[in-house]
Each structure stands twice: as structure tokens, then as C-alpha cells.
Amino acid sequence: MTDPAILVLASLAEGDKHGYAMVLDIERFADVHLGPGTLYGAITRLEQQGWIQPLEAEDRRRPYRLSAAGRGYLEEQVRSLDQVVKTALRRLKHA
Amino acid sequence: MRLAANLYPRGWRERYGDEFDALLEDYEPSWREFRDVMGGALKMQIKMGTGYLRMVAALAVTGAIIAGAASFLAPRKYVSSAVVLVAPRYIEPSVQGLLSRTMLYTLVFDTTLNLYPEKVRLTADDTIAKMRRDLRVSRVEAPAPPDGRGPEPALSISFAYPDRVKARAVVDRLASEVVNRSISIDSDRAMMWQELWPHVPPPAPGHEAQILVPGGVPGKFSGPNRLAFVAVGLGAGLLLGVLVAFAVAQPKRMLWLAACAAGGAAVALVAAFQIPDRYTSTAVIRLLPPMFPERPSGAAFAASMGERFQRVQQAALSRANLAEIIQEPLLDLYKNDRARKPLEEVAEKMRTQDLAIRMLSPPAASPDSSFSLSISFSYPDQHKAQRVVQEIEVKLLDRWIQVQEAMLRDAKPGDEIAELSRRHLYDNLEILDPASYPSAPVAPNRSAFTTGGMGLGLLIGVLAPRLRRQKLQTA
Structure with a gap:
């Protein structure tokens, strides 16, 4: 699971964060390093979809918040992924 | 990274610039991050319409x-040019002679000139082809002389080379x-005239050959064509831009x-x-103009040299001969x-597919005009390709001599043309370039195969998904 958009949504599910805080969080929970171009490509797309909301900037660093629609989308994606993971594990046990 | 962010x-x-710059300050600068920012900028440029x-x-x-x-x-190449005034009847043979492989070979391998140092890694034919591209020999109008005569035809010679002195x-x-x-031809002609017709005054020799404009040391270089370079660069950049845009917009497609x-x-x-592999051997033969065109010509000589030679050529390349x-x-x-297959069919295939006879200068109607033609033969074996061209040259020469001899047999005693032919002065078939030994396959x-295959592959790549979609829609 290395889709930057899902990783950003998963990071924001914990709470509001600015760009570099997201990068550090993602590195910690997913062991994936996001470059600045990749991160802001995902942020731009997610904001356009209405899945994240920009907050007031603090010292030029702008935090983002997960919107209700974003939460719904993330839940849907995680459920689908969960099903894939469970199926794969079951099949691996029987193999 | 800041530069790439711009x-x-x-x-x-306007929307993200400030926070993005602040984010870049948190990153450790590295090539990996720089590439990431560049890639992000490119993608964003493509996604945002006018970008x-x-x-x-x-x-x-x-x-x-x-x-x-x-x-x-x-x-850079410097171009030196000269203009030579020469009798009109010698212009065409001079052009052919100067551009012949024999002449260029002499110049390329002349140790005093030492042209084209790259010849050590090229074949002789490739070096000669290179020189032929740098050399221009053409007919021009010389300025009218002050005696009131009109402008006279002359020969322009120019050569482009990186060394201006050479x-x-x-x-x-x-x-x-x-x-x-x-x-030399004029002097031989005068001598023979004296010998043949001691009591007849020779016709006026016409103007003597002379160098009107000698080749100078060029001060200015010519080319390369910068405009063409820029145009090619512009086109290549455009193509690359479209490809990159397409790759970013539709990476899977x-x-x-690809x-x-x-x-x-x-x-x-x-x-x-x-x-x-197929190899092509080529030879050039030339029919020189008669030395004494001013003398009366008999009925047997009514047809122009070109017409006579074409008949000889047809006979020499008959199916039986092939x-x-x-x-x-x-x-x-x-x-x-x-x-x-029957032998006749094979001979026909040889004549129509592998053998090529090409007129380098078309035979004119005038009986004193010269012309030359090239003989090429392509075959998988280079030795045999060369040998075939040599055989054809021999057959053409043999046939030509037979025709001349037949005309001499029919000539009346004292016929001047017959006398001239006997002395090989009337007209003469000459091998300008002997059959070449092809070193590289043609x-x-x-x-071309690879490019064609690539094009066909692309076409299939474009059409196949469409056909598949159509099939699914109709199903």
C-alpha cells in the first residue's frame, strides 16, 4: 500500500498535521518516504476532491484536516483492503 | 530544490507556494528530493491546462x-571555387571526368594533399562518396567577353573542406x-588533322580552355546551416514535449x-x-565525342551516338548474353x-531486378555529344557482383567494336569517317570507373526495417484497443 493519497489520509486520520509532520508520521507507520513533490501532488488532489481541508497557516506551515467525505473514502478503501488481506491470509493458510 | 520549486x-x-517552500526547508537537500520536486512540477504543469x-x-x-x-x-568548411572556360563539347565529359571515382580516388589518396584523415577507418568508396558530397562541378555561363560575343558556357568547380588551403x-x-x-585533346586533334588532310587547312580551334576565375583561399567558411540545426532542435524538443506530456497524462497507455x-x-x-546481405558493384562507362565532328558524316553515321549505343546496349544485355x-x-x-525455373526466366529476373543501367547524362540528338552511363548489379556474393559488372562491360565494349568494324566494312574506300574510326578517332567507348568491389552490403x-517495424508496432498499439472496444460494444 504505497498510494500517497491513502497514506496522507491515513496520517490525517490521527489528527491535523502540516506537510513535514505527515512525512515523518508516514515514515513511522508505513516505512515509506514521500518526497516534497509527491506529498504536495497528493495534497493538491485530495483538497480538490474535498477529502482534506486546509487550516490556518502557522508560521508558513499549513496544517490539513481530514474531512467527513475523506474519512468515508478512507474507510471504504480500508474495508476493501482489509477484505483483500483477509482473503489472502486465508488462502495462504490453506495452501 | 527552491529553483525546481519555481x-x-x-x-x-499562488495557492501552495509559501507552505511548499517552508516544507522544503525541513527536508535534507539531496538529488532524490530534487528529482521528486522536478517530477512534481512537471506533472503539475501538465495537469494545469496552459501549463x-x-x-x-x-x-x-x-x-x-x-x-x-x-x-x-x-x-566548419571553407569553400574554394574556380571557373574554367572550356569548349562546349568538352563540358559534359569534364563534369563526368572530375566526379568519376578514378579522379576522386587519386585526390583522396594523394599524400601531398592528405585529405580526409578519417579514411583510415572508412572504406575507399565511403571516403569517395564523402568527397563527392563536398565537390560541386556544374555548367555555368561565363561573363560575355568584350568582343561583343554573347556569354559562353563554362565549368564551375567548388570544393568545401575544413582546411582552406587544401x-x-x-x-x-x-x-x-x-x-x-x-x-591535350586539341593538340592531338591538330596533329592528326595534319596527318590525315595535309592540304586542307584545319577549322578554327575555337576558344582555348583557360581558367577564368582561379580557386582562391576562402576567407569565409560556409555552413553548417545553423537555421536547419535550430529547426531540427525545435522539432525534436516539440516531439519530446508531446511524448512527455502523453507519458505523464496516460502512463499506462x-x-x-512503447x-x-x-x-x-x-x-x-x-x-x-x-x-x-546483398552487395552492389557499379561501373561507369562513357562514350567520348568524336574528335572531328566538323568533317562530313556518311549515311551510316546518321544516327546519333546515343541511339547507336542504345541498340548496342540492348543487344549486349539480351537474354542469351545474360x-x-x-x-x-x-x-x-x-x-x-x-x-x-527455366533459364530464360532467370535471365529476365536478372535484367529487371538485379541489373540496373542508368544514364548519367542523357544522349543528345547531336552526333558529337558525349554521354555516360552506370552499370550496377546486386547479388549476395560481392566477388560475383563485381565479376558480373566486369563481364557486362566487356560485352558492351565487344559489341561496340563489332558495330564499328561492320561500319568500316561497309565504308567506301577513302571515306574519311571510316579512316578516322580505323584510327580510333571517331568515337570511343571508355571505362570511366571500373567495376567497384562492394565492401559493405546495400x-x-x-x-529502415527497424523503423518500419516500430511504426507498424505503434499502429497495432493504437488500433488494437479500439478494435477490442468495438468488439465488446457489439457483443
């Missing part, structure tokens, strides 16, 4: 600038060759098309390697074809 579209920077056009334009301009700069690194030396050498040859193109090229290349060459034990050509053209 490549993002203006609209995007796409700007990116294509920027790549086109960059291509043009790089090509323009490269044009300054391309080797460029001039080559032009001088060629101009002198034209003058010396013309003087681009990957599919795979189709690569597959097509690979299949075509494999097919090209299955076809045996069949004889095919069956010659040393050659033993078209073995497989002969096992399956076919199959593997790069």
Missing part, C-alpha cells in the same frame, strides 16, 4: 537552443586537369505503445537478419532459381 505553475504557487502548452514550448525552445549551440561545434589546392588541381586535358513499438522493431530486426553470364562456371549465378537496410 517550475510549478503560477496558479499552483501543458508552456512545458511543450519550453522543451521546444530548449531543444532549439541546444541545437543552435551544437551547430557552433560542428566542423580546399583551394583541390580546386586548382581539378581546374588544371580540365585545362590540360582539353589542351504510453507504456503499452512496448508495441519495441516489439515491432524487434520482430522487424530479427526478420531483417534472416534476409541474406544466360551465358549466369551459366559461366566461375559465376554459377542463381543456382536455386535455376533449379526451379541490403537489407536494417535501420
